[in-house]
Amino acid sequence: MNLKHNLKIFFSFTKAYFKMVVQSRTGIVFFTLGKILRFLFFLGVIFIVFKKTNSLNGWSLNQVLLCYFVFNFLDTVTQMLYREVYRFRSLLVSGNLDLILIRPYNPLLKVLLGGVDFLDLFLLIPYFLILNFLLFQQTTNLLSFLLFWIFIVNSFLILTAFHILILGLAIFTIDVDHTIFIYRDILRLGQFPIDIYKKPINFIFTFIIPIGVITTFPIKIFYSLLNWQSVIISFLISASFLSFSLFFWKKALSHYQSASS
């Protein structure tokens, strides 16, 4: 009943947001073109890199391509679902968050999932298809394929935790714009396998800020390159990040003092 109720609210937010987005058609075209251009450019960079070397710190062209598609897929999924996070600051400074808090639903439903951006579907569908094509080209082992997607779900949970943390932090600092873009810039480190970065940077971005767990571990498990300790650590990281982010969000809400403060 609760799930049904939440889904109904979620779809009504989504419908309202969709109507708003289609008002600016020129914007749709420009933003989509820009994203396609950026995607193609970095894809081209990978091919240029492999014209100059046969392997990138032990990573082959196919593995690096897979990493690039994993990054783009996850980045696009989260941008599509959590677009409302980018607008959270205006809710805070205007005091309109009060109007959400008094409603009979979980406020995260609105501030996290209240603006699903369907424009990203134009890119998400091709990324998903190409990603699966690349996977099937390299193996017919269904277990590897299944493990890969389990790790992608794990990565998605960590990314969700990041977004909730940003929302919580915003209540204390009133700043979303910089933190969300710092998160995006840090995530961009994961468009290439995290092992190409030198020590201790690769350690920091694997176990402290788990970008490596998000974008590189799914590929490592697919190629059976991940030991069991790392498997356990990656699930522990996602569980602890998600629990902490929810705890932090509740703590932040209890400190919220409305716009008048």
Add this chain to the structure above:
Amino acid sequence: MKKYFLITTTLFKEYFAYRLNFVLWRLRNLISFFIPIFLWMAVFSQNQLLKNQTLSYFLIIHLVSSLIASTTTTDLASQIQNGEIINLLIKPISIFKYYFFRDLGDKLLNFSFAIIEVVIVSFLIKFPFFSYFHLSFEKIFLFFYFLTISLFLNFFISILLSFIGFVSPEVWAPRFIFMILIQVTSGLFIPLDFLPKPVFNTLLFTPFPYFFYLPTKIISQNNPNLNINLAIFFSSFWLILSYIILKISWRQGLKSFSFWGK
């Protein structure tokens, strides 16, 4: 001129009032700076000469881009749309000079931080940054020539993009495309001469390599292998063209501009 320098000092005060914002902005730049550095270090890990050349290129382009790309002219678009531009128009100052001197402050602050970042990164990756360059008078002259061109080219084009606010409410979408084009074609992520030859040659006809790539390439390499005359011609061409379009757009924009209630 004194009043314009006051605009620069006001911008400093503005930034020092919001110190955290500025520091977070530089942090973002620093993270973006890391990616190509480590990528190309991994690519050329077996070739010390190419590795050093590429590292020097990326360290310099970080400095050059922080100087050229930093601009406050993006604010102009919203000022046109919400009518705040009227407050500037009624003052006895040139709107172009106003933004030029605001940009000056922005550039000085960003450049100072970029120097510190380059020193830190050079130290971390153990790159002998200051002992690497062999400068000549010709190189220094050409560097400053292209740097000046790129400073004004970026200034003119950025204002032009804000002028879209005179005719359309959709000011962010064209700027987004411009930012992506700069990201992919100005050499920020890959030295443009690494691109296939036909692509590189075609790019030289566009304004994009003249933003960061040309000044960086000239100062960072002993033999840049460039057709300098062609580069001088096309960079000057784009500068003059953007200036002419800017002036026409400004005149047309002012004619069509109207706002009430201010």
